[in-house]
Amino acid sequence: MQPTQESNDSRILDAIPMMIFVVDDDVQIIDANAAALQVLGVGKDVILKRRGGDVLHCIHAQDVPEGCGRAPHCQTCLIRGSVQACLSGQGVTRRRTKAEIVVSGRQKDVELLVTANLLNAERRLAVLILEDITEISMLREIIPICSHCRRIRNDQAYWQSVEAYFTDHAGVDFSHGLCPECAQLHYPQFFGAREK
Numbered sequence: 074m075q076p077t078q079e080s081n082d083s084r085i086l087d088a089i090p091m092m093i094f095v096v097d098d099d100v101q102i103i104d105a106n107a108a109a110l111q112v113l114g115v116g117k118d119v120i121l122k123r124r125g126g127d128v129l130h131c132i133h134a135q136d137v138p139e140g141c142g143r144a145p146h147c148q149t150c151l152i153r154g155s156v157q158a159c160l161s162g163q164g165v166t167r168r169r170t171k172a173e174i175v176v177s178g179r180q181k182d183v184e185l186l187v188t189a190n191l192l193n194a195e196r197r198l199a200v201l202i203l204e205d206i207t208e209i210s211m212l213r214e215i216i217p218i219c220s221h222c223r224r225i226r227n228d229q230a231y232w233q234s235v236e237a238y239f240t241d242h243a244g245v246d247f248s249h250g251l252c253p254e255c256a257q258l259h260y261p262q263f264f265g266a267r268e269k
Contacts, residue, residue: 092203095192098160099142100125100153103198125152125201132173132180155189156199165190169206183207 083104086093092109094102102120110117113128126134126141136144147153151170158166167188173180188202217226218235225238239245256264 092205094125094201094203096125096156096199096201098157098197098199100156100201102128109203126150129172129203152185152187152189152201152203155187156201159189159191159199160194160197162191 083106086104086106087108089106090108092112093106094109095104096102101122101124103122105113105117105120110120113120120128124134124141125131126147131141131150133144133146133150134141136146141147142150142153151168152172155166155168165188167186169184169186171182171184173182183205184207186204186206188200188204190200192198192200216238218224219226219232224232224234226232227238227241233241236247239247251260253264
């Protein structure tokens, strides 16, 4: 028995570690990949035929009883606008946005990179990719650092080493060495005295 094109497509989408949804022109979810289901912590049956903002727990989806797409704020929603733009023939859209969602009963601000692309013009379907770039964006902000010891104050007001901060926030590992100036200054017996 040969695998169908649809099962091959599902396997390809499931191999991609970003949240991917197939949505219609009302941003109702038609399909989702494994990464999206894992982030949402639900099965596919829970999200199918529901609008994106309702599934993602957008705080504005709760502004009106009708839910996502019906509140005044929804007119400026970048996710909804990106889907509409690609379905109207504007091609691939790729934009950053800040979103307010509810996670475990608490409001959380996230920064998303939203990509929308036409999947099927006749059925008015789009592929919607949501990448959480909150941690990457945090690294572009001003980081409070001690001018003496160079430790960084984190979100919980604890001071931690530069290495620990970047490991926690960006998954960066460090190796250590000595620049030529520090080698000469701190270890002149091995690297020669600095010229004055």
